[in-house]
Amino acid sequence: MQNVGPETYGEFNADVYDEWHAAHDPADAVRGLAELIGEGPAGPVFELATGTGRVTIPLAALGVDLRGVDASEAMVARMRAKPGGDRIPVVIGDMADVDDGTDDLFAMVFVVFSTFFFLQDQEQQVRCFANAARRLLPGGRFVLECPMPDVARYERNQALETHQVGLDRVRLAAVRHDPVEQRLDGHHVLITEHGIKLAPAFMRYAWPTELDLMARLAGMRRVHRWGGWRREPFRAEGDYITVYEKPTTSTS
Known part of the structure; x- marks a missing residue:
């Protein structure tokens, strides 16, 4: 497929995204993320690929200091048109950069709904892991919701x-x-x-062990892998959740 970029999916799908994904209830993701935030260090939270705000808006409504990035202006415009969506700081950019325009460190960086795999090659995915680790507080977590490749x-x-x-x-x-x-x-x-x-x-899909290696290269370790947001056992099928953590002390 030629002439595609980070923004292509959102620009072509923004007007139908909420309708086509209406059956995918974000409530479990919001609840699961809120629990993980409560278990980690205090600090702001950064979402990669906010999209139309299906998780972003309800999570921010819980009082989370939430910021985000998305490549698509059309998707972000949809989010900002929803109640509460215009109050969440979101920048237009490449999620692999993990950049909100500040030098702040985050308690958590997360990406949901398999969107991490919209990064088109292994190099971009490795860069995303490295930048996420760089922007995390000690003890901070990088959380991904991924589909098991089938x-x-x-x-x-x-x-x-x-x-x-x-x-x-x-x-x-x-x-x-x-x-x-x-x-x-x-x-x-x-x-x-x-x-x-x-x-x-x-x-560009990746296997769970490949993601674990990307985390190791970035200096993070895997602390959880679940079969869903309710922390079900991982059975290598369907969507799964992985939580990586930045060490609280240097290992060098």
């Missing part, structure tokens, strides 16, 4: 799935899989009587 679903490295069928619409997902680069390049395709809408989605 490469078996791609027959001949491609898949076409039906997500919605109605009297007035059909929504499909067409994806090509590159097993060498660990990339998924695809489109959500919405077909209605008014025409066809294409919403591109492209990801």
Whole structure:
């Protein structure tokens, strides 16, 4: 897929994102993040890829000093149009930089809904881990919600799935899989009587052990891996949560 950048997904999906993800209730994520924040050091919290604010706004409403970054102006505009969304400091930028325009250190940096994998190659993902560690307070945590890669679903490295069928619409997902680069390049395709809408989605997935190595390279250690926000056992399927921690003292 040519001419894609960090902002592409948001610019093409902002107008339908909340509708298409309405079934994904963010309540467990908000509750789980709030619990983790309460267990760590005191300080502000930084969200990578705030999107339309589905987690950002309710978490900030709990009194969390929350800031964020997103590559898409269209997504952030959607967030700011919601009640409370305009009061949360969000900058437009590359989430791999972990940059809010200040020199503050954070008690937590987090990214939800598999968005970490929108970083398009391993180099960007490693850079994100390194920058997250650099911006964390001692004892601070980097929290990721990720999908377990399911490469078996791609027959001949491609898949076409039906997500919605109605009297007035059909929504499909067409994806090509590159097993060498660990990339998924695809489109959500919405077909209605008014025409066809294409919403591109492209990801570079990583296995849990690869994420653990990125954390080690950044000087962090894994402290938790759960099968969900309710801290279910990790069973290597579906979405899972990993918590990495920056040491409180130097190991050098």
